[in-house]
Amino acid sequence: MDTITYLTTINFGAGALASLPDAMRDLGITRPLVISDHGIAAAGLVDLLKAHVTAGTPIFLDVPTNPTESATRAALTLYRDNGCDGVVAFGGGSPIDLAKGVALLATHEGDLERYAAILGGIPRITSAVAPLIAIPTTAGTGSEVGRAALITLEDERKLGFISPHLIPRRAICDPELTLGLPPQLTAATGLDALSHCIETFLSPRFNPPAEAIALDGFARIWAALPRAFANGSDLAARSELMMGALQGGLTFQKGLGAVHALSHALGGLKALKLHHGTLNAILMPPVLRWNAQAAGDKIARLEKAIDLPASTSLADALDDLNRRLGTPAGLSDLGITRAVFDWTCERALADHSHQTNPRTLAAEDYGAILESAM
Numbered sequence: 356m357d358t359i360t361y362l363t364t365i366n367f368g369a370g371a372l373a374s375l376p377d378a379m380r381d382l383g384i385t386r387p388l389v390i391s392d393h394g395i396a397a398a399g400l401v402d403l404l405k406a407h408v409t410a411g412t413p414i415f416l417d418v419p420t421n422p423t424e425s426a427t428r429a430a431l432t433l434y435r436d437n438g439c440d441g442v443v444a445f446g447g448g449s450p451i452d453l454a455k456g457v458a459l460l461a462t463h464e465g466d467l468e469r470y471a472a473i474l475g476g477i478p479r480i481t482s483a484v485a486p487l488i489a490i491p492t493t494a495g496t497g498s499e500v501g502r503a504a505l506i507t508l509e510d511e512r513k514l515g516f517i518s519p520h521l522i523p524r525r526a527i528c529d530p531e532l533t534l535g536l537p538p539q540l541t542a543a544t545g546l547d548a549l550s551h552c553i554e555t556f557l558s559p560r561f562n563p564p565a566e567a568i569a570l571d572g573f574a575r576i577w578a579a580l581p582r583a584f585a586n587g588s589d590l591a592a593r594s595e596l597m598m599g600a601l602q603g604g605l606t607f608q609k610g611l612g613a614v615h616a617l618s619h620a621l622g623g624l625k626a627l628k629l630h631h632g633t634l635n636a637i638l639m640p641p642v643l644r645w646n647a648q649a650a651g652d653k654i655a656r657l658e659k660a661i662d663l664p665a666s667t668s669l670a671d672a673l674d675d676l677n678r679r680l681g682t683p684a685g686l687s688d689l690g691i692t693r694a695v696f697d698w699t700c701e702r703a704l705a706d707h708s709h710q711t712n713p714r715t716l717a718a719e720d721y722g723a724i725l726e727s728a729m
Contacts, residue, residue, distance in 0.1 A: 356371045468508060
């Protein structure tokens with residue numbers, strides 16, 4: 356196991372899960388609330404975690420595919436009823452984001468909406484946030500080192516909650532936890548991580564260190580994802596994927612772009628349970644084609660990093676990768692209809708990721724991208 360300090364402290368490597376008791380001790384957590392989900396429990400992973408916490412530790416599993424305000428409140432009630440003093444998030448982006456919401460509301464008064472970034476909530480989040488340890492069981496969201504949580508409110512707005520105080524105080528990244536991930540979930544989460552590296556690299560904000568990390572993470576994921584998809588027991592490929600996902604999370608400081616502005620909006624549709632990574636995979640090629648006018652030089656650097664031939668664009672290569680990994684061909688395959696386009700475009704324009712897309716978009720531009728992704 357290696358210990359890395361960059362924005363937060365990260366324990367990385369096969370077997371790193373065993374470092375959980377020491378991490379809790381370091382942070383003064385004596386009574387944690389574990390937040391995971393039913394799928395992870397059914398896979399037997401929660402039982403692995405139980406070996407490293409005290410018997411009787413409360414566990415919250417009712418985490419939706421896209422975290423909601425009501426689920427956050429339910430977990431907060433369990434936290435308070437059990438006198439908890441910290442949170443251990445165990446799973447993919449959904450349990451980790453919901454855990455951030457719990458850690459926030461455990462120490463901050465008022466409704467969740469009050470702390471949304473787009474509504475001026477960033478300065479309202481203080482260092483009083485309850486201590487949080489994040490343990491990813493997928494290699495995708497990078498939320499274990501990210502400063503944001505995405506939570507859908509009761510009115511279906513999927514809002515971002517952003518603060519350096521929401522970065523988990525310890526991330527435990529153990530690639531052995533991802534060995535049993537099915538091929539399609541490996542693909543969806545890996546493509547999510549790939550989209551993070553691409554969009555943060557293309558963001559116009561000035562942050563060369565973050566760009567260097569994003570470029571390296573992009574190349575790692577591009578090489579490792581097909582290997583992990585073909586052979587889920589390839590620990591070396593799983594380790595590279597987990598590192599690439601971690602790097603994508605470390606570069607969130609630069610901001611994302613139109614892919615995430617749209618996927619955040621679509622993820623708020625209650626009638627559909629849409630996987631965030633799958634949405635990003637489908638949206639990435641058309642958004643890249645749109646951004647080529649403003650970010651062509653940077654896209655060329657991405658293409659060079661993976662030795663694409665001059666005759667192949669990154670957007671076309673991503674289309675091919677999606678096909679090879681069995682990604683749905685378009686948004687319509689997910690049940691999305693044109694009836695939600697206006698609603699989606701309105702929310703994409705209000706999303707925090709919209710502001711850092713390299714090329715300016717209006718509502719009709721988002722509509723055109725959605726149409727091309729159908």
